[in-house]
Amino acid sequence: MIEILEEQLEKIIDEAIPNINSADDTQLISITKPVKNINPLHFFHAASSTGKDRVFWSSTQEDFFIAGIGNTAQLRVEGLPSQEVEKKWRAILDKAIIYNDNKVPGAGIVALGGISFDPKKERTPLWENFNDSEFTVPEFLLTQNNGANYYTVNILVRKGDIAEQVANEIRGMEEILFSDTTLPSTDVAILNRYEVAPEKWKESVELATREIDKGKASKIVLAREIRLKLNKSVNIASVLEKLLHTQPNSYIFAFEKGKDCFVGATPERLVRLDKRKLLSTCLAGTAPRGKNKEEDREISKSLLHDEKNRQEHEFVVQMIKQAISHYCKDINIPEKPVIYPLKNLQHLYTPVTATLLGDYSIFDIIEQLHPTPALGGTPREESLAFIRENELLDRGWYGAPVGWLDSNGSGEFAVAIRSGLIQDDEASLFAGCGVVKNSDPEKEYEETNIKFLPMLSVLGG
Incomplete structure (x- = not known):
């Protein structure tokens, strides 16, 4: 568990649960704090054993990186996003309990995703895991902005949850995500x-x-x-490590959906x-x-x-x-x-x-x-x-x-x-x-x- 969140986490969860109205209702809690330097790629790779989908985004020219793990909330619509995604996004923010004093771009509640090029084009099995418009709010988020690092936990709690149990599950994931790890060899052919x-x-x-x-x-x-x-x-x-080294003036991205991952280096x-x-x-x-x-x-x-x-x-x-x-x-x-x-x-x-x-x-x-x-x-x-x-x-x-x-x-x-x-x-x-x-x-x-x-x-x- 990140030490600066250890004392706050259970208390925050415990205070939120009684205010949830029904068993079908949920409460999103978002907590963001600065953390010591950690390589976003290592954070991303560490999650490969968890079975959770991952997202990655970087603009190396601006020393900006986002690595997201898991899925706390999703925004999905058919066709192009238009106002429907914006309404769903606003609904998430209006209801969320947010602890974030930093206001750093890319930290806090962040939705990452994309849309299809042409929703009117007949779909093929190749893209069956990717919806027309889909954005994910990760459970665990590491943001690096101009050399400073920020860590966000986005927790979805329900009526009847036990704060200690929820906190322990988060601690278990953090032990994995913040463990010392090295990237494997890249000798794919x-x-x-x-x-x-x-x-x-x-x-x-x-x-x-x-x-x-x-x-x-x-x-x-x-x-x-x-x-x-x-x-x-x-x-x-x-692959992301290689793209970061070979395409320095590009946006490097990865959107993982099960065994499929859309990856690129776009300028x-x-x-x-x-x-x-x-x-x-x-x-x-x-x-x-x-x-x-x-x-x-x-x-x-x-x-x-x-x-x-x-x-x-x-x-x-x-x-x-x-x-x-x-x-x-x-x-x-x-x-x-x-x-x-x-x-x-x-x-x-x-x-x-x-x-x-x-x-x-x-x-x-x-x-x-x-x-x-x-x-x-x-x-x-x-x-x-x-x-x-x-x-x-x-x-x-x-x-x-x-x-x-x-x-x-x-x-x-x-x-x-x-x-x-x-x-x-x-x-x-x-x-x-x-x-x-x-x-x-x-x-x-x-x-x-x-x-x-x-x-x-x-x-x-």
Whole structure:
């Protein structure tokens, strides 16, 4: 048991139980305290023996990590989140008893999860463990923010519970989570790699260009899948460790549902909210990195002046501006993009800042922004209709918003690209590209091969 909670825990639980009205009712108690330094990955890995689902989120550029264990509460809705998730979230917060003097983003009552790319697309068994919109409030949460660590226990108590017994169960879990542990070796290897219908995918790219020529769309994003067979069951903590080392300018995430885990390293922020200050980013237009500094500079220069990539980027910039204009004030957008470098790729990048108006929430912005032209196309409905009809996979949570929000009014969501669904000793990896008027199917195919690299590299590829 964390010493600073030892004296308080039973008393807090004991005082809450008599106020629960009926046997069907519950009371959420959330207690957050600073703790000594602990590696969030070790905390995450230590829970692998508990049978509880785990979540992980990090933004290494900002020295920010969240590791969550178990499930105290869930927010599930069919379709896109809209106001229904927000209402359920507010209902949880309004009823909860919260002990949190720190008000640090990502600590306290935190819900982590995501939504499916297109709820109207026919579901396949691949994503059967992931709902359209699902957010989890973990039982045990470790947050690392600028080098400081905060630990949260979210307890759900019922009428008739015995405070001492509940506290002892929490102590038992904490002995596991805070035990000294080391991460296992990462020597997973690919036994077989199967590309799902690559020639049919190229044909769909060609079909998309014809639709664009007819004026039915300006851009259509098409994704494809590769399926991997591995030599052993994948240790998720080891994969996350590799991604943290190899993809330093990305959001690293993992959402575990039983034996399935959706993992990725995405560079693309959708929206961040700190109180009422909003930040969104446009990341569209892609090129590889150079083999040396001189070649890298030349590729960057070419990307900045490439008509196809600048057009693709401008689609996203204008969409974001239009999407948030009704919900925000003080919108600020730079006139030109800059280069955003990653290990394997570089992108055109434009930040968008604003102030959120009135009673609007982060879910209002998500609903307006998703899917961006970088993941769907433009116009939105026409491109989505084409994807729904012609794309050869069920995207599930790939290409969709994943992230977190907290009881302090902060939250952040990224677009789940550079990702894969790991299932024991198998995995599906996903990558896509934006098809415009003059797109060449072979070049688009090669672009997706580059985008598979971040996940392939940590799975033995």
